[in-house]
Amino acid sequence: MxxxxxxxxxxxxxxxxxxxxxxxxxxxxxxxxxxxxxxxxxxxxxxxxxxxxxxxxxxxxxxxxxxxxxxxxxxxxxxxxxxxxxxxxxxxxxxxxxxxxxxxxxxxxxxxxxxxxxxxxxxxxxxxxxxxxSVIHGFIYNADAFAELGIEVPQTRDQFFAALDKIKEDGTYIPMAMGTNDQWEAATMAYQNIGPNYWKGEEGRLALIKGEQKLTDAGWVEPFAELARWKDYLGDGFEAQTYPDSQNLFTLGRAAIYPAGSWEISGFNTQAGFKMGAFAPPVGAEGDTCYISDxxxxxxxxxxxxxxxxxxxxxxxxxxxxxxxxxxxxxxxxxxxxxxxxxxxxxxxAQEFVSWREKCQPTIRSTYQILSRGTPNLENETWNASANVIRGSETPEDAGKRLQEGLASWYEPQK
Structure with a gap:
């Protein structure tokens, strides 16, 4: 160099x-x-x-x-x-x-x-x-089936059950795809899905943590009472139906409505051969504040x-x-x-799910913060109670009483 x-x-x-x-x-x-x-x-x-x-x-x-x-x-x-x-x-x-x-x-x-x-x-x-x-809870529906049967997207509980009745009466589709075999979805996609409209989202969730509300109060028992009505719309053999079974029933076009978490969107987009829509958990009456599990x-x-x-x-x-x-x-x-x-x-x-944030109050699953640290574990007990209520083996009132007694056995603010 x-x-x-x-x-x-x-x-x-x-x-x-x-x-x-x-x-x-x-x-x-x-x-x-x-x-x-x-x-x-x-x-x-x-x-x-x-x-x-x-x-x-x-x-x-x-x-x-x-x-x-x-x-x-x-x-x-x-x-x-x-x-x-x-x-x-x-x-x-x-x-x-x-x-x-x-x-x-x-x-x-x-x-x-x-x-x-x-x-x-x-x-x-x-x-x-x-x-x-986050993931958001609601209901995914077969839009082609709704159009075929002339069903409007439900906003209230009365409209929701009227839609389920119409689907059942027609007989072409199972009204709603959900089983109770695995238990967790009965709590996650059912009780925690519709429940916030009853216990008023964060208001009820935080009151439970503070010990100001109990699981035997109306806001916590009434969602179980609604779930007890679901039994008639889940199709034959739902008690033995697994989570993948429910997914398949919906994506194959055999069921009209699927109680959902938004994590299903990507998979359903690739598997379903029909147009889909989504609606938020129906409120009690038109004009009521809506709450979503976000x-x-x-x-x-x-x-x-x-x-x-x-x-x-x-x-x-x-x-x-x-x-x-x-x-x-x-x-x-x-x-x-x-x-x-x-x-x-x-x-x-996905845009439909996320749009609910603009009109509904967000909350999170009621069992996740603080309340599932002890034994019995409230999250796991809620799985079991939700499945039992849907199957009809436990009344809504008995489910609330059992969950409350379990929580009070170890959680000081609830004693």
Whole structure:
């Protein structure tokens, strides 16, 4: 190499200045089915704005996530960013000092108290994960069947049962596809779906936590009474019908209505050969305030021992932005942004679900915060009670009494 070339090379290097320091952030998650969405859509959008921060999405198998994450945290080898499940599992991570307090993060201003409730201390003083998405409950229906039978989309309970009666009388379709074999859907897609209109969403849920209402009160027993009426519309053999059985009955066009969580949207879009629509849980009478279960599902926190805390906060501020909300919600229709900025959905069925936020009051499943920490576990007991009531093996009143006695046996405010 000539001396002239060496000098030119040295001069150009000095003029270029020092190379920018590059930070790499690693994300821990159980959503391994999201890998391509992160790699192809989300991470490139962030890195385009922050070229000095690289992001690696490194998920674990869903069933192994909690154990793998806890092991990594104990060994000091966990990633910088921690995907957070709702309520107690993430609260325990925070209490152990594994998740940083994000209360003062700028993006937290973009979320409502309900949106943040799954990732806060019981007193609401500290928030430790940035909310990412929720799932919304309602009913998906076969729009072709409704048109064929001349059925209007029901808004009230009377209209709902009139529609079910008309479908049953015609006989072409099973009025509603849901079984009680697996129990959980009887609570999740039935009791927790229609219940908020009876217990007035957050008003009733928080009153139960405070001990100001009981599960024997009318607002908590009346949803069971409605479920008892469902028995006549679920078709022969519903007692032995599994969750996949119900999905298949609907997508094959054999049932007209499906009590749903919005997570079904992507699968139903690929499997159903007919036009679908959705309606919110019917209210008691026209003009009543409507409530929806807009259940907090997934968030992201910051490993308190990460060597890249500042870069991690930059990324989490972006996760809390309208840009992330739009990208994520449209990449995963049925998993809705919890950001206060409305997100226009490209999928029409997803847009119908999310539009209910504009007219209904949001709440979360009543059993998830605090009330299922003891034995008997209120969430699991509600599964059983809901299935029993639909089958007719337990009255609504007896179900409420049993659940109340179980909760009062260990939960001090209910004693």
């Amino acid at each position: 000539s001396n002239t070339f060496r000098m030119a090379l040295l001069t150009s290097t000095l003029l270029a200045g020092p190379a920018l320091a590059e930070t790499t952030l690693t994300i821990e998650s159980w959503r391994n089915d999201d890998l391509t969405i992160w790699q192809d859509t989300l991470i490139p959008a962030f890195e385009a704005k922050h070229p000095d921060i690289k992001v690696v999405f490194a998920p674990s198998a869903p069933a192994e996530y909690n154990a793998v994450l806890n092991s990594k945290l104990a060994a000091g080898s966990a990633g910088d960013l921690i995907t957070c499940r709702p309520f107690d599992a993430s609260l325990e991570l925070y209490n152990q000092g594994n998740l940083a307090d994000l209360t003062d993060l700028g993006a937290m201003a973009n979320f409502s108290p309900v949106a943040k409730s799954a990732w806060q201390t019981d007193d609401g003083a500290a928030t430790f994960c940035v909310p990412m998405a 259940h907090t599902d997934i968030a992201m926190g910051l490993n308190a021992k990460s060597p890249n805390l500042e870069a991690g906060k930059v990324f989490l501020d972006w996760v809390g932005s309208a840009e992330f909300a739009t990208l994520y919600a449209n990449a995963l229709p049925g998993f809705f942004s919890l950001n206060s900025t409305p997100v226009a959905m490209e999928d029409p069925l």
